[in-house]
Amino acid sequence: MTSATRLPWGSLNREHIIRAALNIARTEGVNALSIRRLAADLGASRMSLYRHIPDKDALLDLVASAIAEHELGIPDPDDGTWDQRLTELAHAMRRQLLAYPGLVELLTTRSNTSTGGLRLAEAILDILYTAGFEQQDAARYYLIFVDITLGRVHRELHGDVVAPKRTSNLLAAASKTPDEFPTIDRTSSALKDIDQDDIFNAELDLLINGIRAATRPAARALE
Structure with missing residues (x-):
């Protein structure tokens, strides 16, 4: 998903955010993650992301938690x-x-x-x-x-x-x-x-x- 494809109003949720963040982390590295970059990939405004994630630290915590819980093969x-x-x-x-x-x-x-x-x-x-x-x-x-x-x-x-x-x-x-x-x-x-x-x-x-x-x-x- 790119910034040219806008999400319908109200459709953004935590699952969308985690999936997009993991994609960025996997393809470009964790350092490429930011609220601005994530909003662009989701086709959403930064303000709409802030309703789910207060800041970049929270975003990084969310990504780390998702990888540890779902992708480390417990x-x-x-x-x-x-x-x-x-x-x-x-x-x-x-x-x-x-x-x-x-x-x-x-x-x-x-x-x-x-x-x-x-x-x-x-x-x-x-x-x-x-x-x-x-x-x-x-x-x-x-x-x-x-x-x-x-x-x-x-x-x-x-x-x-x-x-x-x-x-x-x-x-x-x-x-x-x-x-x-x-x-x-x-x-x-x-x-x-x-x-x-x-x-x-x-x-x-x-x-x-x-x-x-x-x-x-x-x-x-x-x-």
């Missing part, structure tokens, strides 16, 4: 074991965070207090309680999960120490004097093959395996 409680659900959720979060330029910054500053952000936190904690943890451990692994998932995406977008280009630079420098750095030379082909998907999968595996190991003593204590 698994159903009956969909698999706790580790399958946590793995599925982590991959869905990463896909969507990379799909929306600027979203990871928005989620780290806003969505934890929105309805969508709260439901996401509720889902992660529920998975951890299902795994058998008590409050302290569930809280700890919840924060680690969020840190790994959002942190990895943030690094990929804003300077990753394990980015393929950095690895290539390392290997190129070491190859000038391979006798001085024989271990790097020995590992060079493997280092070339590892990408950011591999890194994320490995980080997630380490977390899941760590949680799995931690649940065993807890389960024995309940016996």
Whole structure:
């Protein structure tokens, strides 16, 4: 929808606004969102938008909440074991965070207090309680999960120490004097093959395996 197509009077609603805002965020990035731009895409006046959204901060909160609630792939409680659900959720979060330029910054500053952000936190904690943890451990692994998932995406977008280009630079420098750095030379082909998907999968595996190991003593204590 463009500014050339005007909405009929009184037809604008929150669903229209969210759909248009998500489209802008997905195609141009969160930073492109504004009341003026949204009004133009909806074919509506800014004043009509202000009846639903008081300002840009509220708009950003609305977008963050909608993405967290509807597009991050929160698994159903009956969909698999706790580790399958946590793995599925982590991959869905990463896909969507990379799909929306600027979203990871928005989620780290806003969505934890929105309805969508709260439901996401509720889902992660529920998975951890299902795994058998008590409050302290569930809280700890919840924060680690969020840190790994959002942190990895943030690094990929804003300077990753394990980015393929950095690895290539390392290997190129070491190859000038391979006798001085024989271990790097020995590992060079493997280092070339590892990408950011591999890194994320490995980080997630380490977390899941760590949680799995931690649940065993807890389960024995309940016996």
